[in-house]
Amino acid sequence: MSLIKEVKKKRELSGLPDSIVQRAVQKSGGEVKGARALLRKYFGVFLTNKVLKAKGDEKEMLENHMSSKKRNYEEFYKEIFSPRDDSGGPKDIKGIHSVIDLGCGANGFSYGKIKEELGSVDYVGIEAAGQLVDGMNKYFEEKMFLARAECMDLFEFEKIVDVLKRQNKDRCVFLFQVVDALENLERDFSKKFITEISKECEWIVVSLPTESLGGRKKFTVQRKWIVDYLEENFSVKKDFKKDGERILVVKVKK
Template structure:
């Protein structure tokens, strides 16, 4: 996934257009033709917003879609891969975007909460295709993370793949554990699928 973003190529990548970068990362490649649909739904009813993107990858390069839809977004990307953080920050600086990326582990929960609290309200947190990776490292950490950050947010959006990106086959795993958890503890605002990725938008009850 990260081969195109190796540190030895970083200087060259800084001059690449945003669409090129989004196409080179598997998750953002899948969303590229659907970003406006996704953002219009998950941000519906909001205008000036802080977006906190946990496990951002290179999703910060999609910032222009916020602007195209009329959303005034202050963007904070949290990413564990340092090269991707540098790449996003270079892009934000070049394009004079109200955004920054930080090299922070999602397991540093106290710092994550403090960073969220430092942003302006209203706040929405993205967890796009992040939960499976967290669960591989620590079972049930996703639930803990969501419960801990929820009091400081207006909305949280989680997403997960429903198709194999390579073969376009539906997965048998339905992730009922996270769906049940969300429905039990939160108010679901929207639930939809786009290009092999399911999005659940929820907030406090």
């Protein structure tokens, strides 16, 4: 049996794309236990039993995932998409036809709230945890939402760009709390990643945690480099802090 199959025998790791498991196997020098430990470190924290079962209603699902549970989604999307005084904000934002949510976690379960702000936009959630993807797709079907989730590896870059290319303009990419995951592969990878995806989208909303996952430790000065990079290369329309995250709404200059 291949090492990838062996690693994926564990239920919580069984839904991950092979490319992610392969990288963990390589990093651990071909050791199954080491590879599993790595994957648990990066993904396990989000893949609790409640999340893996993925059977609750939207409120429960969002509350079960480490990243979404602290958000008041109504206020969250309102603040991101609401009108503001500065030019270029609201009218443009209302022109969004697709949302592409990269490393979406359980965020697809908030589609109803996105719809309240933007109308029936076409939503695509990209997520490594296959169990979550299945749960979201089932939910979208039941609700008859114009939405789908795909189990993919964000590091398979060309495939992500292809997804973006197929979506209708204006396209808004969500990068909620995924910068750290991108940096795990290679330092500064997120800058390269954002540079590439910005060629195929009109808006990017980035969120960065301002507290540790448990909510106890507050980060002080940090991730300045990514904020600087966004400010230098794009037009930052909003920058605010809310419920343990810093959110930047960015318009891609074309």
